[in-house]
Amino acid sequence: MRRLLRSSLPHLAAGRASYNDSSRVRRHLLSRIYQPGNLWKENSPELQAKPNDPSSKSQRLMYKAGLIRPSSPGCFHYLPHAVRSMEKLVRIIDGVMQDIGGQKIDMATLCSAALWRQSGRWDLVGKELLCLLDRHEQEYCLGPTHEESVTSLVATEGGISYKQLPLLLYQVTRKFRDEKRPCFGLLRGREFYMKDMYTFDISEEAAHQTYNHVCEAYAAIFRTLGLRHVKVQADTGNIGGKMSHEFHLPAAIGEDRLLLCRSCDFAANVETLPPDQKTCPCCNGKLEESKGIEIGHSFYLGTKYSHIFNAVCHSDHNKPLVAEMGCYGIGVSRLLAASIEVLSTEEDIHWPSLIAPYQVCLIPPKKGSKEMGAAALAEDLHDSVCAVPHLGNEVLVDDRDHLTIGKRVREAHMMGYPYVIVIGKKALERPPLFEVRNHRTGQVQFLSKEGVLGLVRDIRVI
Known part of the structure; x- marks a missing residue:
């Protein structure tokens, strides 16, 4: 042939x-097509987990299929089939984000330590930051997220006109986090792809509307992929803000513990509830525990960052008002692996059909x-x-x-x-x-x- x-x-x-x-x-x-032949062999070193090193079904299948190769702990090379699938996944995300008014940008990977110190997160995040010092003794981190950068950008450019509101800026880029113990392949790594969006509104009411629209858009993405997901109330963590929700794919290998009410739609990460909480705070129904792989996260930030950097929105009377912000993330490479994790058998990959290579x-x-x-x-x-x-x-x-x-x-x-x-x-x-x-x-x-x-x-x- x-x-x-x-x-x-x-x-x-x-x-x-x-x-x-x-x-x-x-x-x-x-x-x-470049697919290193030894990845097809069951006894390949790449397929063998080290003693006491946890592995996952998606990690084993992605190694075996020649989708990824390990580079260093928590970092991976993406090979041709994986890149095709990632590009398709990004196209789906782009389409949905742009349907709700998102504008795609691409911010610098090197983030100034001065900005992070100004927000107070340089010390708060601490060891999870991958930091470096240039020849001029200037400190930077490799961006794990870009709240400081985008807020400073908007503030430096004089703020936002009411005609541009709501302003939704997003990117799909590599992010970096110094995980203490990376594992499960792309499910928990030190270098990964993320879609992060930052929104600006003139009032708290408008910001809540934007928050709901983006959360609905996230749900639409996961439905388009044919993935059963749950949205749960979550801790705001070191990003901060007034409200937060996580999006999870239920899976036994998931590292997050979730409590789900079977009588209503209440769901929460256990870290947001009292340790002895057994019943639903909304309907008093029984809460059942599940595990989940986090694939998305939303935050209503309020004025946490906009106040610090003086990012304002100008009303129709040209009155400057401190912007109400939200930030939203989807772990793109994690979503790729998580979809394989929940859909596949032990022997064969099953993709969300739209993103098959x-x-x-x-x-x-x-x-x-x-x-x-x-x-x-x-x-x-x-x-x-x-x-x-x-x-x-x-x-x-x-x-x-x-x-x-x-x-x-x-x-x-x-x-x-x-x-x-x-x-x-x-x-x-x-x-x-x-x-x-x-x-x-x-x-x-x-x-x-x-x-x-x-x-x-x-x-x-x-």
Whole structure:
């Protein structure tokens, strides 16, 4: 199959520029994708947890699938499949944030110690900050969050006009936190991706409305991904403010203890309630304990930072009023891993379908087998599926034709591609039929080319 692909597409050998030729079908070939081979081996050192070092299902699967490689404790390299999924996840988040008026920015990673001292957090956060000193004896930290930076930015620029309110500024960047004991792969690391949003309003009432809108948007993101989540009241911690909520995916491996009321929608992190609290403070119903993986956090800050840095909003009468603020975070890389943690089996990854690295994995015949007579049909089916407008970049060909179809199918299921299409024995029949495997449901169908195209047209993509 690989030879056929190359002979029918000689531009593949001509160099990278050929991929910009819009008149040709771009082929994603598994043999060309960087996936270090030792990650497929069960006895690979990367798959073995150190003694007394906790590991998680998502960590094991992401190592095994070649999605991530460890760099140093709590830090990881993201490999091509993981990057594709992360980019899709960020596109979902971008869409929802911009639907509620969010404007995307990108702030400096190096945060001035002077700003953090001005807010009082340099000493408060303390050892969790990754700090450095430059050649001019100036102190910085690698930003774990950007309340000081964004508030100082708004204040320095003279504040915000009422015409711009509410102002919602957000970014998706790497963050840094010196975790004492990083573990569980991307679930608790020292370097991670986060979406952080900072909002500015002219009154407390308006700030509460914005707070509710952003929380609703967070819920929409998790629903879009098909993830069951809970929103719980939470401690404001070292970020501070007047109100806080966390968003969790219920999971046995979760490090947070939650109390949920089964009679109403009350839910809380245990750290916000008295130790002996057994009944719901809203309806007096029984509280049940659960564990959760925190994937999002919202804070109503009030004027905690805006007062310190003199960030103001100007009314329609040009009266300066200290801005009412909120801040909101989604752990993007943690959400990626947490979704694998809660959806997958012990052996196979199950993605939220919208963020799977590829939607379709096409498995052509093994080299030298009888099924090689259907190689031309595989070529034609690939081009036809890629011609479906939204799927042109979502089809992966497992062109490792020295491997059996069975081995490639097993690896495709381990990788979690939503649809696996096999060109096997039935492709030699008249009419030819193709084996289509739905990874989520386990359903296997034998479909004609027209049936395959009818099915894939309904696949949703980002």
